[in-house]
Amino acid sequence: MDIKHMHHVAIICSNYEKSKHFYVDLLGLTVIHETYRAERDSYKLDLRIGDTAQEIELFSFPNPPLRVNQPEARGLRHLAFVVANMEQSVRELESKGIQVEPVRVDPITGNLYTFFADPDGLPLELVEVIGE
Template identity: 55%
Template sequence: MLKLNRIHHIAIICSDYGRSKHFYTEILGFKVIREVYREARKSYKLDLEVNGLYQIELFSFPGPPPARPSQPEALGLRHLAFEVDDIKAAVLHLNKCHVVTEPIRIDETTGKSFTFFTDPDDLPLELYEN
């Protein structure tokens, strides 16, 4: 059996590097590990730390292909979820930063609160209360 230890990183391709960099660093508060401009690809790669545990790689490419549909039941990755201690405070922060969130809902299985919002390219993101 294959032994997988944990998720190492999540890669996201964005359409507007500056806008997405601002969103992930200033609004979501992820720490920049490193930022590299790759001349051969005419693109940036930004490595972001998520609370010391995981890494998000934010890529920019000239003329990326159009995104797949991002509706909840679209084929492929459904959404990326982040755990928070206080969902109401997290939603308030996002809303103050002009990020629209869905109403907070309760997971019928766990009884935990959650909500959805999107990044600048409409990638579906979730907040899930610890």
Template identity: 55%
Template sequence: MEIKSLHHVAIIASDYERSKEFYTQVLGMQIMQEIYRADRQSYKLDLAINGQYLIELFSFPAPPARPSRPEATGLRHIAFAVDDIVKSVAYLSSKKIESEPIRIDEFTGKKFTFFSDPDNLPIEIYEG
């Protein structure tokens, strides 16, 4: 098997409209398509960054909570590349989104930090 690239990350939101607003209005992702699947009582929202399909955002009736921190087994976080981390953190702050202090990757020397989506999913931004 030869993997060519990451195709997408799927996220189930506890409050679909709140998460849809966060990913589109705060993070600036573009909506590719939105489908309501009546048989599942579920929305599926395909989101892109710079035209690249990246995230499937789902709603389901009463999804169970999943442990995330500290260091629970499973998907640890999603990460996005940014050109200027200080500017990105200031932007998040202007939207009342707290981020952790900026750190330096000990292996690459690059700056990074974490913040959370509306369901406390850890999101990393990485300068580079």
């Protein structure tokens, strides 16, 4: 097997319009396709991350179960996005009313990182790769 890179991450949201606004208008992801599936009463929004081929698939379903909100629980822990300038990125998020944790330094890599959350509490991370 020759895995080249990750293609997409799928997220199920509780409020489609609120999450679409968050990922598109606040984070700046680009809409690739938006589909309403009447038979499932569900939207599927394909979003491009930056200039990469990587995507987020944002789904809405009627009455999805709540996420276990413990960062050390089994399963997906968080999504991480690389940014060019941590300080500028944090200021931009905060100017849009998004609460961001204090920036920390990874003791192993030396990279800067911080966390914030999407409208459903899904942990999202920003990483500034030092030397990149």
